[in-house]
Amino acid sequence: MSESRQVITVLRPADPESPHSIPPGLDQISDSAEVRLTDAEHIAGDIAGSDALFLWDFFSGALQEAWPAADRLKWIHVAAAGVDTLLFDELRASDVTVTNSQGIFDRPIAEWVLGAILAEAKDFHGNFRLKTTKTWDHRETTRVQGATAIVIGTGAIGREIARLLTSVGVNVTGAGRTARENDEDFGVVVASEDLEEHVGGYDIIVNAAPLTAATVGLIGATTLAAVKPGAHLINIGRGASVDENALITALREGPLGFASLDVFEEEPLPQDSALWELENVMIASHMSGDVHGWRDSLAELFIDNAQRWLDGKSLFNVVDKDRGYVPGKRSAS
Amino acid sequence: MSESRQVITVLRPADPESPHSIPPGLDQISDSAEVRLTDAEHIAGDIAGSDALFLWDFFSGALQEAWPAADRLKWIHVAAAGVDTLLFDELRASDVTVTNSQGIFDRPIAEWVLGAILAEAKDFHGNFRLKTTKTWDHRETTRVQGATAIVIGTGAIGREIARLLTSVGVNVTGAGRTARENDEDFGVVVASEDLEEHVGGYDIIVNAAPLTAATVGLIGATTLAAVKPGAHLINIGRGASVDENALITALREGPLGFASLDVFEEEPLPQDSALWELENVMIASHMSGDVHGWRDSLAELFIDNAQRWLDGKSLFNVVDKDRGYVPGKRSAS
Structure with missing residues (x-):
């Protein structure tokens, strides 16, 4: 204990009244580290002298402004799978290690996607529309x-x-950074940059890509114009990977049949977005991965990683800051 | 061809303008049999002299009234899985063989049930409700x-x-006529008559039973009062297996959390049913098994069976008229 203790700072949401203001389980590391609680307003003062930062308020952009004060920061852990809102140039160029919460959301999001596919196929949306008029x-x-x-x-x-x-019998193909065959989960993977050529062959298009320079606007007007008539687009990745104006056009005029959207260019989705008024859209509030207990799972994952870090072990879920995600053994190519 | 030809009568819907008025593919049997088209109004005249009857209008109750005129009927095929609307006492007591369309609906209905489970778990219903107020x-x-x-x-x-x-990782138990273990698909099967004792242990309750004397009112007030708080009831069997008034109470006051209903005591569901107004209900119009092409599949199944019958082979999907369904090898006990 004493002067050799590492300082771990936790960026929490501004509202201290929030029931989720403080991650559970910090007591498990507070003997071996000095734990500081801060928020966006106070981070510039608290980041000085901090060895590690836990972005419990995972979409906060507050760090970038406070960055010059980060005099001994070595590690940042983010309570989210996507790190696009965190990665700024100075951080990329630095030696600071970034880890994320990959794994917590995989299964819940996959279930959401399957649910969206079935709900559209069985016209549950129609059931709810017809119910309002008892039809x-x-x-x-x-x-x-x-x-x-x-x-x-x-x-x-x-x-x-x-x-x-x-x-459940859906025939799945992947789209990734590089084309390949014999992938363990996908079989065939086509190159995302060739998406426009391939997209017309599928009933269902799912965006599960991290937001990186390569995926901003990946699903644009030409790709949306090339989909199979009646196709169903599902976005659980990031809103900015889809050109939202082109999406609205493709939903109004075809060829797209339906969109199930959990993420948007701007969140919360603005009141004046035309998406709210389109019948062939399902809108969720960036929640596809957030099953009951998700905050506890996120906090546990951080505590596990922090204990490894305090023990001098290697960290889980280290983000490749140039790529913008955690490269997997199986997705490397 | 000539006097030895069998007479197969097809009961079609009353509206001759309907695009589904005549089953496709009858030409495949019209060389080897005399095919008569009739409807509910004319069946009494046409059933006389008929050797077989195809209930293309599968919910019609017209046969019972015409029954005294059925002087040489040997076989009835129904274009539905449930035969509850067909089976009357004189038919049960007769030597007439009844076959149904088991198999056509299995997978589509299973997909509908999985979709209903996921839609409720992910609160898609909330998504659509919130969308109406752009929330x-x-x-x-x-x-x-x-x-x-x-x-x-x-x-x-x-x-x-x-x-x-x-x-997809749901832990499934069965409820059937008799309790048993080591069932190939269910593992454990409990006795439906003991449903009330068991029902409290499950997050999801699915009624997939045929409507028989044993399943009318099977899910009544006491069973509905015994469900796990927040449980989800899914009915794709028959409406009369559930006490609809007790269901409405359990949805309003608990413990039931949600109901996904494709079948009802009276269909179409009457305008004055309270079910239309409950937020925690999804209503579909008896369509869970009816995927694109279902009518063609039903017609093909009949033609296959008719060709077997004309060739003197044994029929597929023979209904046990006392039990009210096709006993399966695996469900026998």
Whole structure:
């Protein structure tokens, strides 16, 4: 204990009244480290002298401004899978290690995607619309077994989606940084940069890619114009990977049939977004991975990593700051 | 051809303008049999002299009234899985063979059930409700992997549901005529008559039972009062297996959390049913098994069976008229 103790600073949400203001379990590391609680307003003062930073307030952009004061920071852990809102140039160029919360969200998000596919195929949206007018209307629905899907993003979340969809008989292809064959989860992976050429062959298009320079605007007007008529686009990655204006056009005028969206260019989705008024859209509030207990799981993962760090062991979930995600053994190529 | 030809009568819907008025493919048997088209109004005249009857209008109750005129009827094929609307006492007591369309609906219905489970777990219903007021509201959702489900009905549809739910990590138990263990698809099967004792142990309750004397009112007030708080009831069997008034009470006052209903005591569901107004209900219009192409599949199945019959071979899907369904090898006990 004493002067040799590492300082771990926790960036919490500004509202101290929030029930989620402080991550549970910090007592497990408070004997071996000095734990500082801070918020966006106070981070510039608290980051000085900090050895590690836990971004419990995971979408905060406060660090960038406070960066000059970070005089001995060695490690940042983020309570999210996507680190796009964190990575700024000075951090990329620094020796600071960044870890994320990969793994917590994989299965819940995969379940959400499968649910979205089935809800669209069985027209549950129609059921709820018809219920508002007490209308009985028999419609024919779609068989999901045998449908084709392309999953963009071959990281942990994309792989879990591929495995779950495959288990119910959907034929899944991947789209990733480089084309390849014989992938363990996808079989064939096409190059995301060639998405436009391939996208027309699939009933379902799932964006599960991290937001990086390569994936901003990846699904743009030409790709959306090339989809199979009636195709279903699902976005659980990041809003900025899809050109939202082009999406609205493709939903209004075709060829897109339906979109299930959990992420948006701007969140919360602005009141004046045309997406709210389109019948062929499902809107969720960036919650596809957030099953009951998710905050506890995130806190546990941080505590595990912090204990490894304090013990001088190697960290889990180290982000490649140039790529913007955790490179997996299986997704390396 | 000539006097030895069998007469096969097809009961079609009353509206001759309907695009589904005549089953496709009758030309495949019209050389080897005399095919008569009739409807509910004319069946009494046409059933006389008929050797076989195809209930293309599968919910019609017209046969019972015309029964005294059925002077040489040997076989009835129904374009549905449930034969509850067909089986009357004189038919049961007769030597007439009844076959149904078991198999066509299994997978589509299983997909519908899985979709209903995921839609409820991920609160898609909330998404659609919130969309009407353009409201962004992050909620925590439920993990389906590891949930428990009891599937009432261990016939072909119940088994396909069990297999599909198991494939995504739901722990499935069956409820059938007799309790047993080591069932190929369910593992444990409890006795449906003991449902009330068991039902409290499950997050999800699926009714996939045929409507028989044993399953009318099977899910009544006491069973509904015994469910796990927040449980999700899914009915794709028959409406009359659930006490609809007790269901409404359990949805309003608990303990039931949600109901996904494709079948009702009266169909179409009457305008004055309270179910239309409950937020925690999804209503579909008896369509869970009806994927694109279902009518063609039903017609093909009949033609296959008719060709077997004309060739003197044994028929597929023979209904046990006392039990009210096709006993499966695996569901026998």
